[in-house]
Amino acid sequence: MTSSAPAKKPTRIQLRNRKRILDAALDVFAQHGYRGATLDQIAAASGLSKPNILYYFGGKEDIHVTLLNQLMDAWLAPLREVDRDGDPLQEILRYVHRKLEMSREFPRESRLFANEILQGAPRMAPHLNSGLRPLVDDTADLISEWIAQGRLAPVDPRHLLFSIWATTQHYADFEAQVQVLMQEPSVHDDAWQFLETLYRRLLTP
Amino acid sequence: MTSSAPAKKPTRIQLRNRKRILDAALDVFAQHGYRGATLDQIAAASGLSKPNILYYFGGKEDIHVTLLNQLMDAWLAPLREVDRDGDPLQEILRYVHRKLEMSREFPRESRLFANEILQGAPRMAPHLNSGLRPLVDDTADLISEWIAQGRLAPVDPRHLLFSIWATTQHYADFEAQVQVLMQEPSVHDDAWQFLETLYRRLLTP
DNA sequence: AAATTTCTTGACCGGTTGGTAAACTTGTGG
DNA sequence: CCACAAGTTTACCAACCGGTCAAGAAATTT
Incomplete structure (x- = not known):
């Protein structure tokens, strides 16, 4: 179970924040590559804190494969x-x-x-x-x-x-x-x- | 003066080691990108120690621009x-x-x-x-x-x-x-x- | 409004990374 | 062989990075 979704029914907040994170991560990964990207950059770009990002995704790699x-x-x-x-x-x-x-x-x-x-x-x-x-x-x-x-x-x-x-x-x-x-x-x-x-x-x- | 050469006349050892380093760095940078590459990887691939690499080049970026x-x-x-x-x-x-x-x-x-x-x-x-x-x-x-x-x-x-x-x-x-x-x-x-x-x-x- | 779940955060941790200091070894010219 | 430069290494550091934890703030349910 490496994937992304908390399985049940995603709330509106979940949907919004997951979308924010993926959009910010797309920016960062596309510009710097996987290793060049950092969770802090994604956090800053998405307007969420780093631990909050890890609340929605299992980790950096999980965001990337998603x-x-x-x-x-x-x-x-x-x-x-x-x-x-x-x-x-x-x-x-x-x-x-x-x-x-x-x-x-x-x-x-x-x-x-x-x-x-x-x-x-x-x-x-x-x-x-x-x-x-x-x-x-x-x-x-x-x-x-x-x-x-x-x-x-x-x-x-x-x-x-x-x-x-x-x-x-x-x-x-x-x-x-x-x-x-x-x-x-x-x-x-x-x-x-x-x-x-x-x-x-x-x-x- | 950001560039690479110790200005005077490069000895044989300098020529050989600089070539080794650049060849190893080409491998590593090409495969992992700039940020994904590490000096330790370049050191291992070139057979030299990390401080020794920094004896021949000003730093990671210097190797890259060279x-x-x-x-x-x-x-x-x-x-x-x-x-x-x-x-x-x-x-x-x-x-x-x-x-x-x-x-x-x-x-x-x-x-x-x-x-x-x-x-x-x-x-x-x-x-x-x-x-x-x-x-x-x-x-x-x-x-x-x-x-x-x-x-x-x-x-x-x-x-x-x-x-x-x-x-x-x-x-x-x-x-x-x-x-x-x-x-x-x-x-x-x-x-x-x-x-x-x-x-x-x-x-x- | 109390209870419970969902969401958010500051503080922190172990490992990695680029780079340094200083001592040691090797090569070289006289 | 000696003196000095060139080359090499061990030990180390501060910054950064992915990730954890526990406690608090918001929503949601009852």
């Missing part, structure tokens, strides 16, 4: 929504677009994920195996079918997915670098235009 | 070698290839860099501004010229560079994820084939 669990669902959702019966090129472009939008709307989540993977996914390996892998396998099969049907240009499906993740998440994970090199406020719009061209040219049969 | 400085040069070298007088498409494909090879040969450096940028480049912002930015500006101009001459398909030069960095470094930075999804040992070969197709299709006028 965030990671929540993240995994949201992260995989766009991939689940790829429609087998839709137009292949449109479906993939839509997936790219959604991933890019998530990179803009949820940069903290993207960086939390990047931090975890960078350090070898020590607290996420099971999730990757049980959640991500089968979904990627299915999607790769689907893309292979589309290619076999001549509806997409032949490319390695897995490397295609890697490139989509890399190019879209880059704008969140490497934001510090992007901002040094691009002062324009239209970064994401330009990025979408670029990525649409990129994948349209790659995948048009 | 690594970052060394890294910046090596990291920018492939971009400097893009030849204005070469064939545009070949030059860019060669750049992609070199970056991908660096991702395979120097994954620690890639992850060290990724960690630093992820956390907002707190110890590297000056380097990005003074080293990276002018080089990227020049390269973006060059690519724009090539496009204006009709020798490359029209794309945003900066987003092109972002995508190259993202897709190539992804194989080092997200290796833990890649390995979950690809068991084949030919990951990098397949990646090169994919990326060559990707950028050839994108950039062929």
Whole structure:
């Protein structure tokens, strides 16, 4: 029983404070990584005292894995929504677009994920195996079918997915670098235009 | 005078030990990030005692910035070698290839860099501004010229560079994820084939 | 309003971390 | 071989960190 909830029925205060803590922790973990984050920072950011945080969560790691669990669902959702019966090129472009939008709307989540993977996914390996892998396998099969049907240009499906993740998440994970090199406020719009061209040219049969 | 060298002439022992320390620190920083790394870990990995490490470096941060400085040069070298007088498409494909090879040969450096940028480049912002930015500006101009001459398909030069960095470094930075999804040992070969197709299709006028 | 559960906090603890002081050992030049 | 510098180590410290505890403040129930 490592998980988070006091099992019974969460009161309004519990709901509010747990949400506060997770939001503050997302800030801190995304910015400093797991080891770089401290409970004091999370306490300060959430406006609660440190012992009070430990009243709602079993410990630092418990907060972290709770965030990671929540993240995994949201992260995989766009991939689940790829429609087998839709137009292949449109479906993939839509997936790219959604991933890019998530990179803009949820940069903290993207960086939390990047931090975890960078350090070898020590607290996420099971999730990757049980959640991500089968979904990627299915999607790769689907893309292979589309290619076999001549509806997409032949490319390695897995490397295609890697490139989509890399190019879209880059704008969140490497934001510090992007901002040094691009002062324009239209970064994401330009990025979408670029990525649409990129994948349209790659995948048009 | 924050830097690293005892100014005069480094003895053989100094050279050897400083190299040992930096190599061990690269391991540790790349794996755990700046705050996650400890001097004791670096000491153990380098075979030296902790005070002895502090005899050669001013402190943890000094080791880190020394690594970052060394890294910046090596990291920018492939971009400097893009030849204005070469064939545009070949030059860019060669750049992609070199970056991908660096991702395979120097994954620690890639992850060290990724960690630093992820956390907002707190110890590297000056380097990005003074080293990276002018080089990227020049390269973006060059690519724009090539496009204006009709020798490359029209794309945003900066987003092109972002995508190259993202897709190539992804194989080092997200290796833990890649390995979950690809068991084949030919990951990098397949990646090169994919990326060559990707950028050839994108950039062929 | 009394009783009971839920929530919050200040004080504290053991372990870790970056860094220091000083003594000791090793290398080196005359 | 001696003197002096260069290199190394043992012991230590103050600050920090994750986490505990017991007691008090708020809600909630009866």
